[in-house]
Amino acid sequence: AQSVTQLDSQVPVFEEAPVELRCNYSSSVSVYLFWYVQYPNQGLQLLLKYLSGSTLVKGINGFEAEFNKSQTSFHLRKPSVHISDTAEYFCAVSLLSSGNTPLVFGKGTRLSVIA
Amino acid sequence: DSGVTQTPKHLITATGQRVTLRCSPRSGDLSVYWYQQSLDQGLQFLIQYYNGEERAKGNILERFSAQQFPDLHSELNLSSLELGDSALYFCASSVSVGETEAFFGQGTRLTVV
Numbered sequence: 001a002q003s004v005t006q007l008d009s010q011v012p013v014f015e016e017a018p019v020e021l022r023c024n025y026s027s028s029v030s031v032y033l034f035w036y037v038q039y040p041n042q043g044l045q046l047l048l049k050y051l052s053g054s055t056l057v058k059g060i061n062g063f064e065a066e067f068n069k070s071q072t073s074f075h076l077r078k079p080s081v082h083i084s085d086t087a088e089y090f091c092a093v094s095l096l097s098s099g100n101t102p103l104v105f106g107k108g109t110r111l112s113v114i115a
Numbered sequence: 116d117s118g119v120t121q122t123p124k125h126l127i128t129a130t131g132q133r134v135t136l137r138c139s140p141r142s143g144d145l146s147v148y149w150y151q152q153s154l155d156q157g158l159q160f161l162i163q164y165y166n167g168e169e170r171a172k173g174n175i176l177e178r179f180s181a182q183q184f185p186d187l188h189s190e191l192n193l194s195s196l197e198l199g200d201s202a203l204y205f206c207a208s209s210v211s212v213g214e215t216e217a218f219f220g221q222g223t224r225l226t227v228v
Contacts, residue, residue: 036219043117043205043219090158102148102171103207103217105158 002027002093006106013081014114021076021109023091031093033074035065038088086113121206121220129228133194136223140187140208147189153202164189196227
């Protein structure tokens with residue numbers, strides 16, 4: 001079975017500083033990779049996804065992530081954060097197959113942007 | 116707005132009771148997923164339906180059940196509720212079984228007292 005580890009439960013960062021949220025996954029087969037964001041009292045919103053092709057994926061709100069197959073990682077980055085980026089971020093995987101592939105989520109990383 | 120609608124937004128009920136959570140997927144989406152979000156367990160996949168049929172089961176308790184109706188809306192039934200069932204329950208939908216992107220509702224916050 002696949003699993004996702006988000007290495008930091010909380011990340012405080014100053015406004016306009018860069019940030020990296022780390023995600024490692026474990027799977028015996030190829031996977032799709034996702035980052036979702038959850039703002040307070042909201043549902044989850046897709047930031048970006050990796051299905052195939054270029055390992056550098058650009059998403060919404062200036063975020064990007066890089067798929068590293070050898071390190072089984074999919075870290076999320078933003079060069080300059082804003083106060084409005086304060087939220088919970090979830091890394092997720094689903095199996096690369098034509099069958100039933102529900103998302104498996106990490107525990108989440110709470111990003112706090114400090115003015 | 117993701118297009119996925121969940122009702123009610125909040126629910127407070129007593130232990131031992133039964134509740135029903137409702138989800139309307141995005142127009143055109145055939146697949147519905149239910150997730151439970153709690154502080155200690157994080158986001159746990161419960162169950163998936165595709166076009167009315169159960170397709171995948173996750174960590175769903177026997178006290179919980181779900182179904183997807185012909186109009187594609189889904190209901191999650193939680194019975195014999197315990198304090199530990201207090202959580203945020205999310206519904207998500209996607210176009211096909213292969214989930215390249217799932218759209219989430221805003222969730223139903225269940226509090227069991």
